[in-house]
Amino acid sequence: MTLRKELESRMSQVGFWDNPETARQVVSELSAVKSVVEPVQEAQQTLTDLQELFELACAENDAQTLASIEQDLARLSRQCDKIEIAGMLNGPDDAKNCFFSIHAGAGGTESCDWASMLLRMYTRYFERAGYTYKEMDITPGEEAGIRSITLLVSGPFAFGKLSCETGVHRLVRISPFDANSRRHTSFAAVDVIPEQDEDFEIEIRDEDLRIDTYRAGGAGGQHVNKTSSAVRITHLPTGIVVQCQNDRSQHKNRAEAMRMLKSRLYMLEQQKRDAELAKLYSNKGQIAWGNQIRSYVLQPYQLVKDHRTDYQTGNVQAVLDGEIDEFIDSMLRYRMQNKQQTAKAASR
Numbered sequence: 001m002t003l004r005k006e007l008e009s010r011m012s013q014v015g016f017w018d019n020p021e022t023a024r025q026v027v028s029e030l031s032a033v034k035s036v037v038e039p040v041q042e043a044q045q046t047l048t049d050l051q052e053l054f055e056l057a058c059a060e061n062d063a064q065t066l067a068s069i070e071q072d073l074a075r076l077s078r079q080c081d082k083i084e085i086a087g088m089l090n091g092p093d094d095a096k097n098c099f100f101s102i103h104a105g106a107g108g109t110e111s112c113d114w115a116s117m118l119l120r121m122y123t124r125y126f127e128r129a130g131y132t133y134k135e136m137d138i139t140p141g142e143e144a145g146i147r148s149i150t151l152l153v154s155g156p157f158a159f160g161k162l163s164c165e166t167g168v169h170r171l172v173r174i175s176p177f178d179a180n181s182r183r184h185t186s187f188a189a190v191d192v193i194p195e196q197d198e199d200f201e202i203e204i205r206d207e208d209l210r211i212d213t214y215r216a217g218g219a220g221g222q223h224v225n226k227t228s229s230a231v232r233i234t235h236l237p238t239g240i241v242v243q244c245q246n247d248r249s250q251h252k253n254r255a256e257a258m259r260m261l262k263s264r265l266y267m268l269e270q271q272k273r274d275a276e277l278a279k280l281y282s283n284k285g286q287i288a289w290g291n292q293i294r295s296y297v298l299q300p301y302q303l304v305k306d307h308r309t310d311y312q313t314g315n316v317q318a319v320l321d322g323e324i325d326e327f328i329d330s331m332l333r334y335r336m337q338n339k340q341q342t343a344k345a346a347s348r
Contacts, residue, residue, distance in 0.1 A: 007026055007029060007030040007033065008030065010026055011023075011026060011027070011030070025197060028097065028154070028156075029095065031155075031156050032095040032156040032157060034156075035086070035156040035157065036086050036087075039079065039082065039083050039086070040083055042079075043076060043079050043080060043083060046072070046076050046079075047076065050069055050072055050073065050076070053065065053069060054066070054069055057069065085329050085332055085333075086157070088332045088333070088335070088336045089157045089160035089161070089332070091160060093159050093160070093194035093270075094157055094159060094160025094163075095156065095157050095159075095160065096158065096159045096194040096195055096196075097152065097153060097154040097155070097158050097159065097194070097195040098152075098153050098158050098159035098162055098163070098192050098193060098194050098195055099136065099150055099151070099152055099153075099192070099193050099195060099260055099263060100122070100133070100150070100151045100152075100153045100162055100190070100191075100192050101148065101149065101150040101151075101190070101191040101192070102115050102118050102119055102122075102146070102148065102149050102188055102189070102190055102191075103115070103147075103148045103188060103189045103191070104141065104145065104146065104147050104148065104187075104188050105168065105186075105187035105188055105189055106186075106187050107184065107185070107186040107187055109141060109142070109143045109144050109145070109177055110175060110177060110184050110186040111145075111186040111187055111188055112141030112142075112143070112144055112145030112146055112147055113141070113144045113145035113176075113177070113186070114145070114169075114171045114186040114187070114188050115141075115145055115146045115147070115148070115149070115188040116141075116144070116145035116146050117145075117171070117320065118169060118188050118190070119146065119149060120320070121319070121320050121321070121322055121324070122165075122190075122322070123322075124321055124322025125322035125323075125324050125325075126153060126155075126322075127322070128322055128323075129155060129161075130155055131153050131154060131155035131158055132153075132154045132155065133151045133152065133153045133154070134151060134152045134154075134246065135149065135150075135151055135246050136150040136151060136152055136244050136245075136246050136256060136260070137149065137150045137230075137243045137244050137245050137246065138150075138245075143177075144177070150243075150244075150260070152195065159192065159193075159194040159195075161328050161332075162192045162328075163192045164327070164328045164331035164332060164335075165190045165192065165324075165327075165328070166190055166191060166192050166293075167189065167190060167291075167292070167293030167294070168187055168188070168189050168291045168292045168293060169187070169188050169189070169190060169292065169293070169294050169295075169296065170185060170186070170187055170292035170294070170295045170296065171185065171186045171187075171188075171295075171296045171298070172184075172185050172295065172296070172297045172298060172299060173186075173297075173298035173299050174298070174299045183299050183300070187292065193260075193263045193264055193266075193267045194263060194266075194267070195259070195263055196259065196262055196263045196266055202262050202265055202266060202269075204235070204258075204261070204262070204265070208235060208236050208237050209233055209234070209235060209236070210233070210234040210236060211231065211232070211233050211234075211254070212231070212232045212233075212234075213228040213229070213230065213231055213232075213250060214228050214230050214232065215228050215229075215230060216229060216230040216245035228250070229245070229247070229248055229249060229250045229253055230243065230244065230245035230250075230253060231243060231244055231245075231250060231253040231254045231257045232257070233254075233257045233258065233261055235261055235264075235265065238265070238268060240261065240264050240265065240268075242257045242260040242261045242264065243257060244256040244257040244260065292307060293306065293307055293308055294306045294307060294327070295307065296316060296319070296320070297316070298316060302314055302315075302316045303316065304316050304319045304327075306327050306330065306331065308331065308334060309327075309330040309331055309333075309334045311326060311327055311330035313326070
């Protein structure tokens with residue numbers, strides 16, 4: 001039985017929805033499988049149809065149909081490129097949902113504003129990609145923008161794709177906060193960790209935790225509570241800090257924060273075992289000069305360039321509107337090439 005049929009069989013069983021969390025995991029896994037299988041099936045069917053149409057057009061010497069087939073083949077080629085990219089998302093956590101964080105860096109108000117611009121860029125990308133997202137925690141900037149934010153992003157291969165964005169992002173522009181209209185450089189860091197299942201086991205001792213509660217912040221609405229429902233957990237041995245304020249229930253916020261902590265500790269262990277992933281995360285470094293993975297230049301010229309893959313585009317506005325697929329695809333190819341080179345060197 002194929003994995004797809006196995007998952008569909010589980011969903012059809014009586015009582016499947018009695019455990020919402022398990023059901024959600026199965027539905028998510030099936031969605032990930034379909035996102036890989038269905039495009040392949042569609043491409044195969046399209047190729048078969050075009051072959052049959054080509055034979056008929058040749059027999060009837062139909063130049064117009066042959067020209068149309070050429071255009072369809074070009075579209076099929078682009079579709080196959082996407083399938084190839086999907087095949088690169090084969091890591092153990094690539095298919096999972098993820099916790100996606102943005103942190104303002106050096107630059108004060110400028111960087112807080114840049115962090116909010118990145119948030120807009122990514123949320124537009126999530127919508128284009130069909131991902132859903134939920135705010136877990138946010139710290140507003142003192143004057144503008146955001147100091148930090150963490151989202152739970154859900155969708156097929158969310159972690160695999162968004163992990164390509166991990167690192168420091170640099171913005172160069174004429175500052176809207178500078179009365180003399182001088183050019184400023186701002187930095188913000190993106191961090192991505194895979195969401196782990198609730199039954200995922202990792203040893204966390206109570207004595208290693210410091211748990212603080214506080215009132216949720218934000219500009220009114222659901223983010224402001226009259227009670228201390230927000231939760232911050234510090235893992236003392238590693239210094240990892242997680243916090244959650246998206247729910248009015250302190251109990252639910254604590255559970256979500258513990259889930260984030262488990263995911264971060266899992267990633268820490270993975271980094272110790274996986275040299276490539278450790279290198280990827282070490283690239284993030286300090287959120288300042290010399291550590292950026294990508295630069296967004298608005299002045300004196302317009303250019304977005306990824307310093308890892310050298311992919312670049314002059315259409316800055318499209319990128320800031322969420323069109324970052326080419327940057328993610330180029331990074332996936334870059335990773336795959338590195339893996340192949342590492343494997344080849346190890347076999348010698």
